[in-house]
Amino acid sequence: MSSQPEHPALLIPGPIEFDDDVLQSMSHFSESHVGPGFVATFGDTLSMLRKLFQTTSPSSQPFIISGSGTLGWDLVAANLAEPGENVLVLSTGYFGDGFADCFRVYGANVDQLTAPVGSRPQLPEIEAALKSKKYKVITVTHVDTSTGVLSELQKLSELVKSVSPETLLIVDGVCSVACEEIAFDAWNIDGVVTASQKAIGCPAGLSISMFSGKAIDTFKARKSPPASYFASIKNWLPIMQNYEAKKPSYFATPSPQLIHALHTALTQILAKPLSERFAKHKEVSDRIKKAVTDLGLKQVASNPDDQAHGMTAIYLPETIKATDILPRLAKNGIIWAGGIHKEIAPKYVRFGHMGVSVTDPSRTDIDRAIDALKGGLAECGYQKA
Amino acid sequence: MSSQPEHPALLIPGPIEFDDDVLQSMSHFSESHVGPGFVATFGDTLSMLRKLFQTTSPSSQPFIISGSGTLGWDLVAANLAEPGENVLVLSTGYFGDGFADCFRVYGANVDQLTAPVGSRPQLPEIEAALKSKKYKVITVTHVDTSTGVLSELQKLSELVKSVSPETLLIVDGVCSVACEEIAFDAWNIDGVVTASQKAIGCPAGLSISMFSGKAIDTFKARKSPPASYFASIKNWLPIMQNYEAKKPSYFATPSPQLIHALHTALTQILAKPLSERFAKHKEVSDRIKKAVTDLGLKQVASNPDDQAHGMTAIYLPETIKATDILPRLAKNGIIWAGGIHKEIAPKYVRFGHMGVSVTDPSRTDIDRAIDALKGGLAECGYQKA
Numbered sequence: 001m002s003s004q005p006e007h008p009a010l011l012i013p014g015p016i017e018f019d020d021d022v023l024q025s026m027s028h029f030s031e032s033h034v035g036p037g038f039v040a041t042f043g044d045t046l047s048m049l050r051k052l053f054q055t056t057s058p059s060s061q062p063f064i065i066s067g068s069g070t071l072g073w074d075l076v077a078a079n080l081a082e083p084g085e086n087v088l089v090l091s092t093g094y095f096g097d098g099f100a101d102c103f104r105v106y107g108a109n110v111d112q113l114t115a116p117v118g119s120r121p122q123l124p125e126i127e128a129a130l131k132s133k134k135y136k137v138i139t140v141t142h143v144d145t146s147t148g149v150l151s152e153l154q155k156l157s158e159l160v161k162s163v164s165p166e167t168l169l170i171v172d173g174v175c176s177v178a179c180e181e182i183a184f185d186a187w188n189i190d191g192v193v194t195a196s197q198k199a200i201g202c203p204a205g206l207s208i209s210m211f212s213g214k215a216i217d218t219f220k221a222r223k224s225p226p227a228s229y230f231a232s233i234k235n236w237l238p239i240m241q242n243y244e245a246k247k248p249s250y251f252a253t254p255s256p257q258l259i260h261a262l263h264t265a266l267t268q269i270l271a272k273p274l275s276e277r278f279a280k281h282k283e284v285s286d287r288i289k290k291a292v293t294d295l296g297l298k299q300v301a302s303n304p305d306d307q308a309h310g311m312t313a314i315y316l317p318e319t320i321k322a323t324d325i326l327p328r329l330a331k332n333g334i335i336w337a338g339g340i341h342k343e344i345a346p347k348y349v350r351f352g353h354m355g356v357s358v359t360d361p362s363r364t365d366i367d368r369a370i371d372a373l374k375g376g377l378a379e380c381g382y383q384k385a
Numbered sequence: 386m387s388s389q390p391e392h393p394a395l396l397i398p399g400p401i402e403f404d405d406d407v408l409q410s411m412s413h414f415s416e417s418h419v420g421p422g423f424v425a426t427f428g429d430t431l432s433m434l435r436k437l438f439q440t441t442s443p444s445s446q447p448f449i450i451s452g453s454g455t456l457g458w459d460l461v462a463a464n465l466a467e468p469g470e471n472v473l474v475l476s477t478g479y480f481g482d483g484f485a486d487c488f489r490v491y492g493a494n495v496d497q498l499t500a501p502v503g504s505r506p507q508l509p510e511i512e513a514a515l516k517s518k519k520y521k522v523i524t525v526t527h528v529d530t531s532t533g534v535l536s537e538l539q540k541l542s543e544l545v546k547s548v549s550p551e552t553l554l555i556v557d558g559v560c561s562v563a564c565e566e567i568a569f570d571a572w573n574i575d576g577v578v579t580a581s582q583k584a585i586g587c588p589a590g591l592s593i594s595m596f597s598g599k600a601i602d603t604f605k606a607r608k609s610p611p612a613s614y615f616a617s618i619k620n621w622l623p624i625m626q627n628y629e630a631k632k633p634s635y636f637a638t639p640s641p642q643l644i645h646a647l648h649t650a651l652t653q654i655l656a657k658p659l660s661e662r663f664a665k666h667k668e669v670s671d672r673i674k675k676a677v678t679d680l681g682l683k684q685v686a687s688n689p690d691d692q693a694h695g696m697t698a699i700y701l702p703e704t705i706k707a708t709d710i711l712p713r714l715a716k717n718g719i720i721w722a723g724g725i726h727k728e729i730a731p732k733y734v735r736f737g738h739m740g741v742s743v744t745d746p747s748r749t750d751i752d753r754a755i756d757a758l759k760g761g762l763a764e765c766g767y768q769k770a
Contacts, residue, residue: 004414015641018415026411026642029389030403032720033589066590067452067615068637074615102614197638204418205451205590205640228613229487230452230459250725252453253582255590256400257411258640335417340635 008330009365012337013145013175013311013352014198017365019268022202025260034248038256041263046244048266049210052177052200053192054274055184059213063233063240064206064262066255069174071207071231072193073102076137076170078228079219080191083107085136088129088167092120092151093144093341099172106227108136117343118302120151123159130164136218137168142176142192146341148313148350149301150180157187168215174198177208178269179281179310179354190215196258199281199310199354202265205258277359278309284358284366285309288351291370295377296384300341300348310354313339315347320380322349328376334369393715394750397722398530398560398696398737399583402750404653407587410645419633423641426648431629433651434595437562437585438577439659440569444598448618448625449591449647451640454559456592456616457578458487461522461555463613464604465576468492470521473514473552477505477536478529478726484557491612493521502728503687505536508544515549521603522553527561527577531726533698533735534686535565542572553600559583562593563654564666564695564739575600581643584666584695584739587650590643662744663694669743669751670694673736676755680762681769685726685733695739698724700732705765707734713761719754 003020010017031038042064049062065071081087081103089100091114103110113121113129130138138160140151153171160169168190173182179199182192190212197204211219211233219226219233226232235251242249269277289307292299292314300313316325322338326349329336337352339345351373357365388405395402416423427449434447450456466472466488474485476499488495498506498514515523523545525536538556545554553575558567564584567577575597582589596604596618604611604618611617620636627634654662674692677684677699685698701710707723711734714721722737724730736758742750 007414007416010415010417012417015415015418015638023412023414023642027408029392029408030395030400030588031392032395032397032722033400034722035720065453067456068450068639070637071452071615074613077614105610105612105614105617195638197640203415203640203642204638205643225490227490228459228616229462229490230456231613231615232490252455253399253580253589254453255582255588255643257408257588258590258643335420337417337419 008333008335009357009368010335011352011357011365011369012335013350014354015204016198016201016352016355017357018201018203019265019356022261022264025264026203026257028257028260031256033253033256034250039243039246039248042243042254042259043246045259045263045266046240048270049208051270052266053182053184053210054186055210057185057213059216060184061211061216061237061240063209063236064259065236066205066258067207068204069195069207072209073099074228074231075207075209075233076139076191076193077103077106077108078231079226079233080168080170080215081106081108081136082222082224084109086111086133088113088135088138090121090126090138090140090151091115092141092147092149094146095144095172096141099139099141117341118147118149118300120149120306123155126156127159127163130160130167135164135167137170139170139172141172142180143308143310145175145311147300148308148311149306150308153182153189154187157189161188168218175308175310179278180308181278184210196262200262200265201355202262203258205255206262281309281354281358284353285312288312288353288366288370295374300344310352312351312353314349314351316349317382320377320382321346324380325349325376328379329372332368332372332375334372393718393720394742394753395720396737396742396750396754397720398735399739400589401583401586401737401740402742403586403588404650404741407646407649410649411588411642413642413645416641418638418641419635424628424631424633427628427639427644428631430644430648430651431625433655434593436655437651438567438569438595439571440595442570442598444601445569446596446601446622446625448594448621449644450621451590452592453589454580454592457594458484459613459616460592460594460618461576461578462488462491462493463616464611464618465553465555465600466491466493466521467607467609469494471496471518473498473520473523475506475511475523475525475536476500477526477532477534479531480529480557481526484524484526502726503532503534503685505534505691508540511541512544512548515545515552520549520552522555524555524557526557527565528693528695530560530696532685533693533696534691535693538567538574539572542574546573553603560693560695564663565693566663569595581647585647585650586740587647588643590640591647666694666739666743669738670697673697673738673751673755680759685729695737697736697738699734699736701734702767705762705767706731709765710734710761713764714757717753717757717760719757
């Protein structure tokens with residue numbers, strides 16, 4: 001039984017519904033950001049991220065910085081690429097385009113491989129691009145929140161390592177970390193940037209990332225200084241290393257309350273094997289996708305292999321607009337999101353199924369959402385063709 | 386009677402003690418960042434900032450962005466100065482130096498007027514500097530958290546407007562907003578950057594700022610694009626204008642919980658005349674300063690006119706180190722901060738007196754802190770000379 005007041009179930013692709021204990025941690029009494037109690041909490045939280053990302057390499061480096069998930073792009077673009085260097089951005093929607101824009105601000109030469117809406121760039125074209133010039137960084141959006149397209153990381157990493165081993169592989173994991181598997185070490189990933197408010201299940205306000213030793217070494221070998229001040233790895237690296245060693249340190253004031261909430265969320269996640277968590281998200285996602293198909297609806301992500309397991313982007317029947325269906329869901333206590341991909345925005349809706357709505361057996365959010373979709377479509381006069 | 390668990394009184398120059406209702410708002414159930422409920426809350430919060438900054442000009446523009454207070458420097462340095470333009474930084478401690486570093490990252494030519502520790506640059510030298518070359522921006526740290534030195538804004542503004550009227554006057558108000566008066570319109574200020582966790586009394590995690598129409602016009606007249614992505618006024622301006630007009634808008638996900646807490650904190654602040662709030666902080670500060678003087682101790686800010694009203698930086702007797710006295714205060718439930726100004730760090734301590742510890746008559750934090758200081762000094766064998 002939740003101690004939260006009654007409210008609609010927030011089933012958008014982030015922020016998600018939060019656990020009571022996580023929300024309670026947000027109300028933690030005020031502590032000094034350099035006092036021993038909070039320093040220990042922050043240090044433990046950084047160490048827990050290593051487990052979440054499945055990295056045991058001591059040279060891997062976690063970062064937790066106050067900001068939106070978007071700040072992770074700056075952390076990559078202002079530190080790992082230098083002005084004039086080449087960057088290859090694999091784009092599967094709105095967020096790939098944003099990452100590319102961010103690189104351009106900091107002076108990189110950006111090439112984008114943009115797949116048609118609902119699909120992802122394929123390995124042969126990525127291979128051809130990697131062979132065409134020397135790229136400092138390649139980025140991939142693990143799950144693009146605008147389309148629900150899932151990218152495959154392991155084979156991509158194998159390709160990068162075989163064709164262009166010096167290139168850093170950076171993953172935008174905002175909509176994937178803690179619901180899609182990411183084996184940071186085993187898959188030779190150089191960086192993952194994410195945010196607190198999606199599958200990690202902590203309120204928004206934290207940029208969370210993990211970089212490999214190779215990425216940090218690449219940063220240290222820069223010829224030019226970092227191109228950002230607040231998003232400078234130079235400014236944050238000693239701070240993160242000190243906190244994890246339980247030593248107070250200061251560059252900019254962190255948010256003790258958000259860090260406490262993240263500590264609670266990570267403690268809950270790591271209390272069970274991660275494999276169970278990923279399997280549960282897949283199982284629930286499969287059930288949702290089946291219900292969508294049974295209704296005669298199509299997903300934006302057309303190929304089942306490319307479909308995310310923490311969200312589903314659903315094309316509406318041609319006669320029904322997002323502005324018809326979303327209020328009907330809301331009336332039944334279910335909040336979904338509209339489309340944000342500019343080519344198809346009014347034609348589809350997005351259903352987020354991450355975190356406690358999926359893993360907490362006492363919650364009925366998912367079934368109620370499917371029922372509300374069925375009821376809403378019927379109210380709009382839709383019948384399966 | 387506080388509903389918070391018993392804990393030491395956090396009397397550092399930020400984060401400060403928080404009101405129960407503010408902390409409770411941190412636990413708000415999850416809401417969509419683009420749903421009508423949260424959009425209204427965010428919009429009202431932006432509008433309340435206008436009152437806090439005493440600006441009624443419709444062209445003034447508030448910003449609330451997830452991040453530390455430090456992010457405000459990037460917002461100024463990456464948007465209001467262009468590479469190669471001249472910036473004059475008035476430095477009264479650690480934070481003036483940091484602001485100067487931030488400008489350099491984004492390519493400005495920075496001149497610093499650095500006062501001896503404990504004082505501030507004087508108007509005649511500022512006038513001479515302003516006449517020596519054309520400055521795009523002049524910055525001043527209203528209260529430098531490292532020294533407790535208060536800068537005078539009104540006469541500074543008059544000087545800038547008379548000698549170099551095109552120069553933008555930007556105030557670092559991290560340790561002054563909501564405890565020192567800032568009359569944004571009346572004093573012709575072009576920008577104030579601050580953070581949530583000091584006198585505003587909301588947990589850390591929000592960069593809060595106000596810019597004048599002139600500052601925004603200066604930004605719009607840039608020849609080069611903004612030098613940051615996450616801290617780009619171009620990216621955030623339409624978002625802030627849309628939220629305040631109660632229209633959903635997206636660049637990066639804000640933190641609904643922190644915005645709710647800020648809404649609560651601002652509602653409390655604005656429930657009484659601001660003049661009362663500033664007078665109360667001055668009254669309590671005067672009492673603290675008298676107690677310090679009565680103990681035979683000196684402040685880092687040597688001139689009474691230069692002493693902040695939300696914090697006091699106190700030189701310890703020569704025989705006593707910060708590491709002697711701070712644990713003795715902690716034993717009595719009082720948390721103060723050590724020194725962070727590199728020239729004098731071990732020789733002084735910092736006492737923050739902002740927000741509910743000052744304004745809530747049911748709290749005894751301040752008197753307990755003064756008593757703990759007296760007791761701690763006595764335990765260390767100190768006797769007034």
